[in-house]
Amino acid sequence: MPNVPEIVLATKLYFSQQGKARHSRPAIRVALAGMIVGVMVMILTVCIVVGFKQTVTAKVAGFGAHIQLVSFDNNNTYDLHPIEVSDSLLQRLSSFEHVVQAAPFITKPGMLKTDSAFHGIVLKGTDYWDFFAQNIVEGTVPEKQNEVLLSRQVAQQLHLSVGDAINAYYVDDDVRARRYKISGLYDTGFGQFDELFVITPLRDARRLQGWDEHTYSGVEILVDDIRYLDETADRIYFATVNHLDEDGYNVYYVQTLKEQNSAIFAWLDLLDMNVVVIIVLMLLVAGFNIVSGLIILILDGVQLIGTLKALGADNRFVRRIFLTEAALLIGKGVLWGNMIGLGLAAIQYFSHIVPLEAATYYVSYVPVAFPLGWLVALNILTILVSLLILLLPSMIVTKISPAKVMHFE
Numbered sequence: 001m002p003n004v005p006e007i008v009l010a011t012k013l014y015f016s017q018q019g020k021a022r023h024s025r026p027a028i029r030v031a032l033a034g035m036i037v038g039v040m041v042m043i044l045t046v047c048i049v050v051g052f053k054q055t056v057t058a059k060v061a062g063f064g065a066h067i068q069l070v071s072f073d074n075n076n077t078y079d080l081h082p083i084e085v086s087d088s089l090l091q092r093l094s095s096f097e098h099v100v101q102a103a104p105f106i107t108k109p110g111m112l113k114t115d116s117a118f119h120g121i122v123l124k125g126t127d128y129w130d131f132f133a134q135n136i137v138e139g140t141v142p143e144k145q146n147e148v149l150l151s152r153q154v155a156q157q158l159h160l161s162v163g164d165a166i167n168a169y170y171v172d173d174d175v176r177a178r179r180y181k182i183s184g185l186y187d188t189g190f191g192q193f194d195e196l197f198v199i200t201p202l203r204d205a206r207r208l209q210g211w212d213e214h215t216y217s218g219v220e221i222l223v224d225d226i227r228y229l230d231e232t233a234d235r236i237y238f239a240t241v242n243h244l245d246e247d248g249y250n251v252y253y254v255q256t257l258k259e260q261n262s263a264i265f266a267w268l269d270l271l272d273m274n275v276v277v278i279i280v281l282m283l284l285v286a287g288f289n290i291v292s293g294l295i296i297l298i299l300d301g302v303q304l305i306g307t308l309k310a311l312g313a314d315n316r317f318v319r320r321i322f323l324t325e326a327a328l329l330i331g332k333g334v335l336w337g338n339m340i341g342l343g344l345a346a347i348q349y350f351s352h353i354v355p356l357e358a359a360t361y362y363v364s365y366v367p368v369a370f371p372l373g374w375l376v377a378l379n380i381l382t383i384l385v386s387l388l389i390l391l392l393p394s395m396i397v398t399k400i401s402p403a404k405v406m407h408f409e
Contacts, residue, residue: 032333034289035386038282039337040344042378045278047345049271051369056268056362057226059190060257062131063197065103065220067233068260069093069240072253078107078122080217082209083251089240093221096235098228103128104216106205110170112198114158121154121198123168125205126220132186132199138162139184142201147183151194155185168198170208178208189358229256283382287389290330323390330386334379345370 071081085104093102106125111118129141137152139162150160160166162182170176180200188194206213223232233256240252258265345368348354352365 028329031289031292032329035286035330035333036337036340038286038289039334039379039382040341042279042282042382043338043341043375044345045275045282046374046378047341047368047370048366049275050371050374051349051367052361052363053268053271054369055367056190056264057257059188059193059362060261060264061222062135062188063190063193064257064260065101066223066226066229066257067221067236068218068255068257069221069236070218070253070255072251078109080107082211082215083218084214085216085219086214090219092239093219093236096232096239098223098225098232099221100224101128101220101222103220104202104218105220106202106209106211106217108170108205108208108217110168112154112158113167113169114160117158119154119158119195121168122196123148123170123198123200123205123208125200125202125208127202128220135186135188136184137187139182142183142199142204144181144183146178146180146204147200148180149184149186149199150182151197152185152187153191153194154198155182157195161185176208189364190362191359229258279378283385286333286382287386290326290333290386291389323387326390327383327387330383334382338375338379342370342375 069083071083073081090102090104093099103126108123108125109120110123111120113119132149133141136149139149142149148166150166155161158166160182162184164182166180166182168178168180170178180198186194186199206215209215221232221236223229233254237254240254243251348366349368349370354366356363356365358364
């Protein structure tokens with residue numbers, strides 16, 4: 001038998017006029033279509049789930065950051081016991097690896113009241129407006145004294161608009177009243193938080209509480225990558241755990257957004273299981289289709305197999321020819337699946353044409369991300385699994401006898 005590499009022979013078969021005729025048959029087209037659909041569905045699943053998790057996590061972090069440093073006497077409400085936050089502590093927190101921002105905040109539960117309605121809220125004082133500025137739908141962020149940013153949902157419930165005045169009441173030992181002007185309306189789509197938070201500059205919240213310039217409800221800390229959340233929280237904990245009060249008790253308590261919103265993140269974790277199930281099912285579908293395609297290739301090539309064996313080719317050589325030809329079919333399916341899947345994901349990313357019910361899913365459209373590492377790993381896994389699945393059906397080659405083929409001829 002001439003020493004012709006299997007891949008050269010398989011490529012010539014695949015791209016020859018005879019090969020093109022065979023590959024145009026309906027059965028091969030169905031196998032290829034199944035491969036394309038399977039890859040496309042897996043690509044879209046990963047892009048959508050990762051995008052959804054990133055979007056929801058970013059919104060939760062927008063209201064409370066990734067990590068909060070609060071009082072150890074934290075009672076799991078928004079009426080937090082005040083802590084002393086020195087400039088040196090803020091600098092130290094900002095110096096930790098992966099920390100991009102450490103900013104003090106103040107929260108105070110209260111109630112908004114009009115002549116005809118009232119609504120319970122949490123006034124939050126902050127000097128960092130990036131998140132809310134991105135979600136303003138009308139007006140501007142507060143700039144003057146006693147201005148607030150209100151959510152559109154609350155404004156609709158209380159029949160308020162930008163420029164209106166609103167009375168707020170806060171209860172401690174007595175009832176304190178404040179009159180605010182609405183500078184803008186925001187809408188993040190995260191209903192349970194939008195209906196709760198009223199945002200004001202830090203100076204106004206400090207004046208309401210009567211605290212000095214180093215006393216706050218806590219410090220909000222943002223990290224550059226959610227993967228390092230727990231690691232960074234542990235570092236901050238060990239750096240602050242030795243701060244004791246006059247009675248010898250810890251002053252600071254570190255909590256992450258996952259601990260504060262455990263129900264939301266438990267729900268997000270369930271999405272990972274859905275991704276695994278979908279990928280497994282699509283791999284099985286793609287594998288079944290590519291196996292059927294290989295079998296058709298072998299049956300179509302019975303005469304070629306008999307001829308090659310008659311010329312001295314062994315079973316391994318012939319199997320590798322058809323496995324290589326099937327690999328080219330897999331490559332075509334993966335390529336087209338990626339092109340269609342990523343194309344549809346890109347359309348949704350830029351146009352948001354597929355909507356969602358924000359009250360249920362926290363976002364008004366299907367969010368999409370493009371996690372390069374996950375996409376590369378998914379393609380490699382698809383190719384490897386498909387090739388491994390082909391090993392068993394390729395054994396059909398060993399059952400074909402040159403004598404039977406010649407007898408048939």
